[in-house]
Amino acid sequence: MRQLSRALIVVLLIGAIGFDRATAQRSAPPVFYRLSFPELEHHWMQVEVTFSDLAPGPFELRMSRSSPGRYSLHDFAKNVYDVHVFAADRTELETTRPDPYGWSVSGHRGNATVTYKVFGDRVDGTYLAIDTTHAHINMPAAFMWARGLEDRPITILLEQPAGMQWKVATQLHNSGTLSAPNLQYFMDSPIEFGAISLREFEVGSNKFRFAMHHTGTEVELDRLVKDVEKIVKQEGAIFDEYPEYEPGYYTFLADYLPYASGDGMEHRNSTVMTGTATIAGDRMSILDTVAHEFFHCWNVERIRPKSLEPFDFDRANVSGELWLAEGFTQYYGPLALQRAGLVDLASTAATLTGLVEAVSAPGHLVRSAEEMSQMAAFIDGGRTMDTTNWSITNISYYPYGGAIALALDLTLRDRSDGRLSLDDFMRAMWRTYGKPGGSREGYVDRPYTIGDAETTLASVSGDRAFARDFFRRFIQGHDVADYAHLLARAGFVVRKRTPGSAWLGDLRIDAHNGIRVGALIPPTWPVYRSGLEQDDLLQRLDGRPINGEGDISTVLHQHKPGDSVSIVFTDRTGKPATATVTLAENPHVDIVPSESAGGTLTDAQRAFRGQWLGAK
């Protein structure tokens, strides 16, 4: 049995005053968290949580299984240990484990203080990271909560580690005391507590903070934040306004450290951005993350799919709308960089190439964009022990949705002669579903369904049949838009990367232990029909012994599309096989500005491109 500190007893007594079971949860005493960091170098923190005004009977303590904006399970209970629960009179209460994710507590008599340790050593948007420079806290990874008290306000106290003068950056309300109005808001409010540099800027009456924990200089940070401001302005121009950020400002929480993991994680009034990049070495990768994450303060945080509202901490939410929530954000990030003048046309063309190549990958024939969105629970940070065939049946909803956004943007511009664009669609989604906000902070009262998105497109375009057809073909079906036609109006050419070259598929060779096929073969590759598959031992192509990928290239260079070549291999069971492969033309494309492909830009193309990619 452990003893509680004197200070905590005082807190418990204060919490007990005004006890009234009829009082609504919102006026109940706040749930109070106190954090201390006795051994930073060992990556754990001590948490004390006080719950008062508890209803009679056992109460249930939970560690979240998921985190807002993360679509898979993370089971944060795994890093929690040394758990004790005390009654107001300091006696330790008995706990049981009804499941791996929680504790059941009985005999509390209305008040309980829980103490535990939690380990965390991963700097990213999902987990907890504690070291001698900071406590980087994603709330679900760190904090137990009590079932039934989700609507109670929350306060949190961070004790300064011995010898440190750390600063706090967070979207939590800060009136001297850090607080959240309820559990949804609290869990969505990561905290960076550490050696951070802070910058502030305003756009109109809107306030923005950029908190950075990094290894670079203050001058580098000053210059970076100037570019962040340009992105914030370009994205604000799409919606004509900024959301009303609940604490009064929006905060970027940037953690760029040699031992950080690359990530960007949106929240309602903040974002966590992490990675190993330095401002001096790779500032564009940081700005790219800024552009993506900031767009989320509209798209997904407020223009929110119904399937994600409210966020479920006990299980993974399944959403068929991530092609819009994430994919359209994936499109707008680079577009904002171009409009802000932070990247050149060649770079934007390369981004567009990535989107069009992604949507053309074999998986588009298997799963629709809606179905790929529903795979997020398995793919977004989820792990599998067994083999999957996702490499040939799935495409990430990020570039897939980005390619849909590109098609829709150019289609709207094309059919309206530049009068309408995807910006109009996003603005309509914002005004209808995002801007009305929530009657409770941290909630969205008018989340949208996939049908609502289609209705909005029908209303923006003034053509219900067009909207139905677009959703049927490109979002719920398997069609790929005619990007060559659409991009031509903006003076871009979609051209074969290696025109006229023979191709049997993007065969990957694993040269360990013989020349084995290193990845699954999709049905769209010419070599598929030969029966060759992953792990098979490739021996001869067109009579030539194969000792590496170079030998395959040599054979292909000697042929043209339409030619047939023999293939000899041994499958992984040891059975020999011989077959014939009819070669196709390499289907990979590049998108390039017409003027760099030997063409000249017409005035109409220049105007179209300017409206699309020019500064707002």
Ligand SMILES: [Zn+2]
């Ligand atoms: Zn995102």
